[in-house]
Every structure is written in C-alpha cells, then in structure tokens.
Amino acid sequence: xxxxxxxxxxxxCAALNFAIGNIVYLxxxxxxxxxxxxxxxxxxxxxxxLAAVVCAFIAGFIAAILTGLVLNPFLPWFSLTILAIAIVSxxxxxxxxxxxxxxxxxxxxxxxxxxxxxxxxxxxxxIVSAPVVVYLFxxxxxxxxxxxxxxxxxTGQQLLDSVVLAxxxxxxxxxxxxxxxxxxxxxxxxxxxxxxxxxxxxSPA
Amino acid sequence: xxxxxxxxxxxxxxxxALLARDVAxxxxxxxxxxxxxxxxxxxxxxxxxxxxxxxxxxxLFMSVVWVGIVGRxxxxxxxxxxxxxxxxxxxxxxxxxxxxxxAFTVQVAFLHFAGWTPLRFIGALALxxxxxKLLVLTLSLIDTILQAVDRARTALIGAGLVTRRxxxxxxxxxxxxxxxxxxxxITIVLGRxxxxxxxxDTLARLEGTLAARAVARLSATDFGWMALxxxxxxxxxxxxx
Numbered sequence: 001x002x003x004x005x006x007x008x009x010x011x012x013c014a015a016l017n018f019a020i021g022n023i024v025y026l027x028x029x030x031x032x033x034x035x036x037x038x039x040x041x042x043x044x045x046x047x048x049x050l051a052a053v054v055c056a057f058i059a060g061f062i063a064a065i066l067t068g069l070v071l072n073p074f075l076p077w078f079s080l081t082i083l084a085i086a087i088v089s090x091x092x093x094x095x096x097x098x099x100x101x102x103x104x105x106x107x108x109x110x111x112x113x114x115x116x117x118x119x120x121x122x123x124x125x126x127i128v129s130a131p132v133v134v135y136l137f138x139x140x141x142x143x144x145x146x147x148x149x150x151x152x153x154x155t156g157q158q159l160l161d162s163v164v165l166a167x168x169x170x171x172x173x174x175x176x177x178x179x180x181x182x183x184x185x186x187x188x189x190x191x192x193x194x195x196x197x198x199x200x201x202x203s204p205a
Numbered sequence: 206x207x208x209x210x211x212x213x214x215x216x217x218x219x220x221x222a223l224l225a226r227d228v229a230x231x232x233x234x235x236x237x238x239x240x241x242x243x244x245x246x247x248x249x250x251x252x253x254x255x256x257x258x259x260x261x262x263x264x265l266f267m268s269v270v271w272v273g274i275v276g277r278x279x280x281x282x283x284x285x286x287x288x289x290x291x292x293x294x295x296x297x298x299x300x301x302x303x304x305x306x307x308a309f310t311v312q313v314a315f316l317h318f319a320g321w322t323p324l325r326f327i328g329a330l331a332l333x334x335x336x337x338k339l340l341v342l343t344l345s346l347i348d349t350i351l352q353a354v355d356r357a358r359t360a361l362i363g364a365g366l367v368t369r370r371x372x373x374x375x376x377x378x379x380x381x382x383x384x385x386x387x388x389x390x391i392t393i394v395l396g397r398x399x400x401x402x403x404x405x406d407t408l409a410r411l412e413g414t415l416a417a418r419a420v421a422r423l424s425a426t427d428f429g430w431m432a433l434x435x436x437x438x439x440x441x442x443x444x445x446x
Contacts, residue, residue, distance in 0.1 A: 002335055004408065008398055011342035012390065018343075019350040020383065062343050073259065073311040074304065136223075138279065138300035140267045150274045159279040184380070185387050193391055196398065 001051045005196045009044050010059045013037035016185075017063030021071065032143075032174055034075070035085050037063060039121070039182035042089035044189070044197055046097045052090035057083050077136055081129040085175075088124050093117040093179060100183040114183055118176025125175060126167025133163050145170040206245070208329045210427025211314040214241065214434050221438025222306040228295075230441030231302040237437030238310045241430060247316035256308035260301055267297045328418025337415045338408070350390050357385040 002010075017037030024033050038060035045052040060082035064075045096113035099106060133141055139159050140146045145166045152162035206214075221234045242249045271278070277288020278296040318326050327340045361367045366378040402408060 005398065007335070007339055007342060008394060011339055011346050012394055014343045015346035015350045015390075016387070018347050019354055019386065058339070062339065066343065066347070068311065069315050073308045136300075136304070137263075138267065138271070138296060140263070140270050140300075142263045142266045146266060146270055150270045153270075153275045153282065156282075158283060181380070181383065185384070188384055188388060190391060190395070193395055196395070 001048075001054060006045065006051065006055055009041060009197045010055050010062070013041035013044070013056070013059035014062040014066070016040065017060060018066055021067060031177060033178055033181065034063075034067075035060060035082070035125075035175075036178050036182050036185070038082060038085050039089045039093060039179055040185055042086060042094055043097050043100070043182060043186045044194060046090065046094035047198070049090050049094070052094060053086050056086035056089055060086060074136065077132050078129055080132070081125050084124045084128040085121055088117075088121045089182075092120060093182075096183070097186070100186050105187075110183070114180045115176055118179040119172045121179060122172030122175035123168060126171040127164060129171075130160060130163045130167055133167070134160050139163050143170075206317065206426050206430065207421060207424050208318060208326050209331045209422050210424060210430060211317055212330070213423070213427065214430045215310050215314045217431055217434035217438060218310045219307050221434065221441050222303050222310075224438060225303070225441035226299070228298055228302055230443075231299065231306055233440045234437045235302070235306045235309070237433050238306060238313060240433065242309075242313040245313065245317040247313055247319065249313070252309055252312040252316055255312050256305050259308050260305045263304060264297065264301045267300065268294070271297050324414065325418055328415045331422045334412065334415065338411060341411060341415070346390070346394070349393055350386060353386045353389040353393075354382070357382055357389065361385070 014037060017034060020033050020036050024031065038056045041059040042052040042056035045055050061076075061079055064079065064082060068074070068076045096117060099109050099113055102110075133139060139149050139153070139162065148166035148169050149162045152165050153159065157165065218234060218238050221237075222231060225231045225234055239249075242252060271293040272290050275282075276290050276293060277286070278292040280296075281288030281292055323344050324341060327337050327344075330337065332340075358367065361378065361382055362369060366381060367375050397407075
C-alpha cells in the first residue's frame with residue numbers, strides 16, 4: 001500500500017497542508033484551509049479506497065504534528081477529525097475525481113459535486129470535532145464561530161449542543177472552499193504524477 | 206535525554222493536564238514541566254513567551270464569551286442553575302491553564318533538541334522505518350514548498366497581483382499563488398523521483414543514515430523525568446479529588 005511514490009505523495013500533501021496554513025497566514029485570509037492536502041491526497045490515490053483513507057489520514061496527521069510543534073500545539077488533538085475528513089474524501093469526494101479532471105470544465109456538475117462533498121465533509125467534521133472543542137477548549141477556540149457558540153449558550157442550549165450547532169453553521173462553508181481548492185489543484189496536477197502514484201509496479205518502501 | 210524520553214514525558218504531562226480538574230492540580234503539573242525546562246537549560250523565556258502568545262488571546266476571548274456574554278459555567282448550565290460570573294471565571298482559568306501547560310510542555314520538549322538537526326532527531330525516534338522516511342521527506346518538501354512560496358509571492362507582489370497586507374486583491378488572487386506553488390513543487394518532485402534520487406541512490410542512503418542514527422529507546426534519565434511527570438499527574442488528581 002505504501003509504495004515509494006505514495007510516500008512521496010503523502011509527504012507532498014502533508015507539506016502542502018503545512019504550507020497553505022503558512023500562505024493563509026502570509027496573505028492574512030480570514031479562513032483556515034488546513035485540510036486541502038488531506039483531501040487532495042485522497043483524490044490522488046482514489047481508485048484504491050483503503051489506500052486513499054490511510055494515505056490521506058497520514059498526510060493530515062503529519063501536517064498536524066508539525067504544525068503543532070511550530071504554530072498551533074492544539075492541532076494534533078483534532079486527529080479524529082482528520083481521520084473523518086480522510087474517510088469522507090476517500091469514499092465520497094473521490095467519486096467526483098473524474099468530473100474534477102474533465103476538460104473542458106463541466107461547470108455545473110463540477111460545482112454541484114464540490115458543494116455536496118464540501119457540505120458533507122463540513123457536517124462530519126463539525127460533529128467529530130465538537131467533543132474536542134468542548135473538552136479541551138471549553139467550547140471557545142478563538143475562531144469567529146465562538147460567538148455563534150455564545151449565542152446558543154445564551155439561549156439556554158447545553159455546551160456540546162451549542163458547539164455542534166455552531167460547527168454545523170460554519171464548518172461546511174470552510175470545507176466547501178477546501179474541497180474546491182483541492183479539486184482545482186487536482187485538476188492542475190500533471191497526469192504523469194498521478195500515473196506515478198497509481199502505478200502498481202513501483203518498489204515497496 | 207533521548208527524543209523518545211522527551212515524547213513520553215510530554216505525553217504524560219499532557220495526560221496529567223487533561224485529568225487535572227482544578228487550578229491547583231494544573232499548577233502542580235506545570236511545576237513538573239518547569240523543572241524539566243530548568244534542568245534542560247532550554248530557552249525557558251522563549252517557551253513561556255510562545256505559550257503565552259497562544260493562550261493569552263484565547264483567555265481574552267474566553268473571558269468575553271463566558272464571563273461577559275454567557276455569565277455562568279457549563280456545569281451550571283447543565284444543572285439548569287442561574288449561575289455566577291465567578292464560576293465562569295474559574296472555568297476559564299482552568300481551561301486556559303490546561304492549554305498553557307500543554308503548549309509550554311510541547312515547546313520546552315521541542316526546544317530541548319533545538320541544537321539537533323531534524324535528521325538526527327528523527328533518526329533517534331523509536332518509529333518504524335517507513336514513518337521515519339516519511340517524516341524526513343515531509344520536512345524536505347516543506348522546505349521546498351516554503352521556498353517556492355517565497356519566490357512565487359515575491360513575483361506576484363512584483364506583478365501587482367497580491368499585496369503584503371490584508372487586501373481584497375489577496376482574496377481574489379490568492380489562488381494563483383497556491384496554484385503556482387503547487388505546480389512548481391510537483392515539477393521538482395517529479396524531477397527528483399524520476400532522475401535525481403535514482404542516480405544519487407538517495408532513498409537507500411537515507412535509510413542507511415536513519416539506521417545509523419538509531420540510539421537507545423529510553424535512557425535512565427528518561428525514566429527519571431517520566432516518573433516526575435507521573436508523580437505530577439498523580440498529585441494533580443489528588444488535589445482534584
């Protein structure tokens with residue numbers, strides 16, 4: 001499963017997750033975009049679903065550990081969310097891989113699939129990350145969604161319910177954007193690179 | 206101390222911090238972490254500053270939300286009580302101190318090996334061969350990507366497509382920067398895997414280097430620090446109950 005070209009793809013996607021966080025910081029964008037590499041890794045390896053889940057998770061996890069050492073020590077706590085994103089990407093987003101690479105761009109199917117995959121990824125990620133947000137951060141992570149949490153708490157909702165509802169209100173937007181960027185990067189990736197990852201005759205790591 | 210010992214110490218402190226429920230318990234665990242920082246003679250002020258830089262904005266934000274807006278602690282909400290701002294403040298203090306302990310310990314353990322090269326550090330970790338290779342490849346590619354980001358960003362600023370500060374232009378053209386970097390890196394990786402690595406026998410050499418750098422999994426010093434972390438965690442639990 002972990003052939004040398006796939007190891008390279010994992011490393012590349014982990015580095016991409018790390019670097020896009022850096023780009024977002026450099027050009028001061030008000031979004032996270034911390035899972036593009038994870039989604040892209042699943043798309044690159046897609047036809048082999050199990051390998052896609054494993055490789056996408058490893059890419060996301062390594063990026064979280066490295067970002068945890070340098071920028072945000074709390075990111076590795078969201079490992080289960082990374083796993084959930086890897087599973088959704090490998091089982092669902094991967095199904096749209098062919099549409100993402102079709103030329104010329106089929107505008108309607110492309111954006112419809114991006115939105116559906118992004119929304120589902122966002123919903124799953126909001127539900128899976130809620131217990132960590134509640135236990136580790138007490139419901140307040142410092143992101144803009146915190147005020148949504150505060151609103152639900154003020155209306156008498158329990159903490160976990162408030163965090164889940166706030167996540168459901170904000171995560172899907174971020175994830176639609178991430179799936180869109182991953183799909184566009186996948187579209188821009190040279191065929192030669194995808195063939196190298198898929199080739200079964202490569203030597204084992 | 207070995208890198209494996211540092212990882213084990215950090216994990217034990219983090220588990221202790223997660224189990225501790227009150228400020229006193231967390232302070233005991235922070236003391237154990239501070240002892241490690243002092244003994245390892247790492248840049249303790251740098252670690253304190255880094256951790257404070259991460260936790261202070263959260264403290265401010267949590268205070269606004271819990272003390273200012275909500276006005277009661279989660280357990281009071283769960284019990285359906287009217288609650289008080291002081292209980293909310295204690296909740297914020299516990300959460301922030303826990304986050305500070307985690308951030309500080311991670312940074313102290315990281316700075317303990319500041320003089321080591323990443324290759325030496327990874328080589329000494331008790332990890333499977335493939336995982337070590339993957340970590341080295343990732344670090345190498347991060348360097349490559351960050352250099353590509355620098356070059357592409359400078360070029361795009363020069364072309365007037367993005368700016369150094371927050372702007373709408375960055376939002377509109379940020380994608381060009383991401384795509385430029387991705388294509389640059391893919392080209393580099395294809396070149397390396399197809400031509401450079403086979404010619405230089407890079408992967409075999411890397412494996413040899415990582416195998417040569419493998420050291421003892423845990424030393425006696427490691428066990429000492431792990432015992433201290435365990436004691437801190439136990440005391441933290443005791444003060445909670």
